[in-house]
Amino acid sequence: MLIRFEASNYRSIAEGVELSMVAVDRDREAAREAPHLGESLLTLAAVYGPNASGKSNVVSALAWLRDAVEDSLRFWEDEIPLEPFAFGSGPSHPSEFVIEATVDGVRFEYVLELDTRQVRYEGLFHYPEKKRRRIFEREGSELKLQRGLGALSGTRELLTERTLALSVARRFDEPLVSLFAKDILRIQVLGQMPRRVRARAFGSGSGTWRARTHRWFDSLENAQPPLFPLGDKEGEWPTLSRRDQALALLRLADLGIEDVVIDEQQVVYSGSGETRTQRRLRLVHRSGDNAAPLDFSAESEGTRTWFGLIGPVLTALQQGSVVIFDELDASLHPTLSAELLQVFRSPVTNPYGAQLIFTSHDTSLLNHLNRDEVWLTEKRADGSTRLGGLAEFAGERVRKSQNLENAYLHGRFGALPQVDQTDFLRALGLIG
Known part of the structure; x- marks a missing residue:
């Protein structure tokens, strides 16, 4: 620590x-x-x-x-x-x-x-x-x-x-x-930090966080130890797969998401006509008795951000x-x-x-x-x-x-912005 x-x-x-x-x-x-x-x-x-x-x-x-x-x-x-x-x-x-x-x-x-x-x-x-x-x-x-x-x-x-x-x-x-x-x-570094500070080690945006979360849900990469392998001890979580742990943290945000689907889709490139297979991420939402997977790009910014931090946060919890x-x-x-x-x-x-x-x-x-x-x-x-x-x-x-x-x-500790509109009002010609 x-x-x-x-x-x-x-x-x-x-x-x-x-x-x-x-x-x-x-x-x-x-x-x-x-x-x-x-x-x-x-x-x-x-x-x-x-x-x-x-x-x-x-x-x-x-x-x-x-x-x-x-x-x-x-x-x-x-x-x-x-x-x-x-x-x-x-x-x-x-x-x-x-x-x-x-x-x-x-x-x-x-x-x-x-x-x-x-x-x-x-x-x-x-x-x-x-x-x-x-x-x-x-x-x-x-x-x-x-x-x-x-x-x-x-x-x-x-x-x-x-x-x-x-x-x-x-x-x-x-x-x-x-x-x-x-x-x-x-x-690990997340958030709005200037790109030049973290570009090489952490990537330039939330897409890099998302890639780290992607690995917790992807069945191709889930042959790794769970977060709490000794789940039979009192007070600890039960032994869960990495995917279950990531899904539990996703549901903690109460975003109406029931599951995460990662599958493959065929993409045809318009210029060359070439067809390639790409892995696709979708979040499954439930409405009443119906459930439907929505493309990740259709999710709100808040949902994408919460999803992106799941991988880094679970990694930190696992490693201390x-x-x-x-x-x-x-x-x-x-x-x-x-x-x-x-x-x-x-x-x-x-x-x-x-x-x-x-x-x-x-x-x-x-x-x-x-x-x-x-x-x-x-x-x-x-x-x-x-x-x-x-x-x-x-x-x-x-x-x-x-x-x-x-x-x-109420300014008891300082560290508040000192706002003075005088120069701004003068620039607008509202005061002399």
Whole structure:
């Protein structure tokens, strides 16, 4: 599970911002105990704030780090695709990223400092028996390894000034590195995030999510283990096929959909007259005693979005991994968004500690969030992003029982747009 993430000098983030998943209020189902950490970790985190305040940049920084681990060895030959803060000393200073997570109960910490030309510093550490130990540490081209990790010695031969040591080392058979790297690479990104942030790893739109969901329903790809293979234990779901699990989540949205049909159809291309066989996706709707399959393209945008997130969400629940959803309210009705939050909150539907981190303008969701699950962004005078946790805002004034939506809309926490129509009215000639 993710413990915390920190970034500085990335897009609108100048000074370091930190998003922590450590629970303040531990006596509830969304807070999962991490015994070796001595804390409880949250399964939900929401980032609120006005437009252009940097909400998306906070979560895209985490997505960027995920992509970096996957891509640096293959694609960073000429330049590191980094976007530092555009003003002040941003372009001439390095960017920094820090991520801490628990993997199989062990705490890991990964630190990265780099600019567009080179990786300046990189370190991976773990905390066996609560004591920090180095796995590897790299300054420039010099790489130091923990004793006994001879399997990683080949990392030095593939390392370049623009290649992450983690990208190289994960390809060797060393569990300490490969398990952590796999945990990072399992992070999934959904929503409205700019295409350049996620184009290579996640695709450019909802069609890519849909392809991931398609595999859960397709009988040709269903020979995989169910989400909860130990369904005979009390409190767990019964053992269901992947298809049954995906259909149950689809029906949770109460969209009137009874089933999903994936079959084949013959398509004739008008130019060449060539006939090809294509697989077709249709959703079966019931009306009274009648049921009819409708082509997926005829479904509403909300239905297509909910269908598309089923695959990524079930994958995360199965792996106990992280899902980032940018602009959740732009994709889902508030009722469906609230249902999604409950899926991640409940230990019954989320037994392995999957985490949902999302940005939103939908204040109604604040009624479904605890004070330590809410983060606020504001735009400083210099254009940079400030991020703060609601649980720490103004000390004891943010009570556990407070109506967060009402307080937010009344400006108690800031992070609201400052609307001034003067320039607009002047431009229309309505005032002098």
